[in-house]
Amino acid sequence: MPAIPAENGSSARRPRSLALGVIAAGTLMIILDGSIVTVAMPAIQQDLDFSSSQLSWVVNAYLIAFGSLLLLAGRLGDLIGRKRMFLAGTGVFTAASLLAGVATTPAVLLAARFLQGVGSAMAAAVGLGILVTLYPGSRERARAIAVFSFTGAAGASIGQVLGGVLTDVLTWHWIFFINLPIGAAVIALALPALPSDQGLGLRAGADAWGALLVTGGLMTGIYGVINTTTHGWSWSHTVGPVLLGAALVTGFFVRQSRARTPLMPLRILRSRTVAAANLVQMLMVAALYSFQVLVALYLQGVLGYGAARTGAAMLPAALVIGLVSLGVSARLIARYGERAVLLTGLALLIGVLGLLTRLPERAHYTTDLLPVMLLAAGFGLALPALTALGMSGAGARDAGLASGLFNTTQQIGMALGVATLSTLAAARTDALAASGSSRSAALTGGYHAAFAAGTGLLVAALVVATVTLRKPRTPAGAATSPDPAIATDPAAASAPRSAG
Secondary structure (H helix, E strand, O other): OOOOOOOOHHHHHHHHHHHHHHHHHHHHHHHHHHHOOOOHHHHHHHHHOOOHHHHHHHHHHHHHHHHHHHHHHHHHHHOOHHHHHHHHHHHHHHHHHHHHHOOHHHHHHHHHHHHHHHHHHHHHHHHHHHHHHHOOOOOHHHHHHHHHHHHHHHHHHHHHHHHHHHOOOOOOOOHOOOHHHHHHHHHHHHHHHHOOOOOOOHHOOOOOOOOHHHHHHHHHHHHHHHHHHHHOOOOHHHHHHHHHHHHHHHHHHHHHHHHHOOOOOHHHOOOOOHHHHHHHHHHHHHHHHHHHHHHHHHHHHHOOOOHHHHHHHHHHHHHHHHHHHHHHHHHHHHOOOOHHHHHHHHHHHHHHHHHHHHHHHHHHOOHHHHHHHHHHHHHHHHHHHHHHHHOOOOOOOOHHHHHHHHHHHHHHHHHHHHHHHHHHHHHHHHHHHHHOOOHHHHHHHHHHHHHHHHHHHHHHHHHHHHHHOOOOOOOOOOOOOOOOOOOOOHHHHHOOOOOO
């Protein structure tokens, strides 16, 4: 890929700003779709006559396709061109949204949701890869990643509110139709705005067996994990698929160590920084499932909030996360380094879940919940720092792979959060109810158990980050030696050498 000129003049600034806006808009559409559907589930069930067991697959069909294809899509973006992959993925997602909007049967809607997951994986997997090649400097990259992180926070919060409004005012079909103008605009703007890249060619990573192993392993493993919410830890539905998925992924790594043209060159994992960032992200995302989902369930199931009021109650968290990630994180990272900002963010998030373990059955929003929402600013610090660290070893030839890997560990963390924390909350709730506690008291106790487990995951993430990211960030302008994991890539010289 040709080098992108430094952002010195307005002529250079405008195309890159437009490209950043295109990637952010595409990401917003994908994240928006992930949260907007959950609010409309009751209306979808009633209109299409979904059974209770079928309904969860409106979400699961999307998650399985999305989570299992990210790594493969990211590497294919490096091979055939990241711009092509982004455009194709956005096109698939937009077309699948139309199919979902006109669906009149459960089968059609589930097929459309699976295709949406495919398109989302194709587009999301290369988004960060495009960003790191557009913004090679550490400070400008930090600003771009801050915008990217802000988009994620905005999409998650807007989706909950917008889903309720569209479903109530129009119909559930419009939660999918809204993607059509956004997708069309993203494609139209991406054609001139995104840099063209020819890719390395399929021969540079034409490992069909590796592709089958990693896709099959992730798909099987994620299928088993998400089944824990309905089947518990049964052998046939959860434990068996999880073990099979783990075996297939292990086989994939063995294959990559021996293949002549590996799909995933293992040099990407030789960087301690990259490996640690992905592990920390997995733990953090798993823990924050308890905040993103269980707090909403607490507001509705215990305090009796409606959907719109729940969205409004969660809005301060989204706003403070967005403001910190967009307005503060890049400056702090430039001054203190990714490691220090990450550790500060994780410490704040430990405070969030720690306070939630003391949440009373009859909470007052201003005194019991608002402080928690404000402390969620830690996510606005942690995620941009983690993203910068996770992409720190990405040269031009591996940027899509690093992006796909980072997104994959995020999805795995989310799946683990669903499996462990929701199961733990349900088990504790059942035990309290069986001992004679009221419904609200039992639910609150169950959520307390999940919040405590989430706190433990965040503490583990903090320990991993502290131990593995020992080396301080090199000050801006100082000379650095190349990372041995990426020294063979000439384009990697432009990637910032962060902690580790």
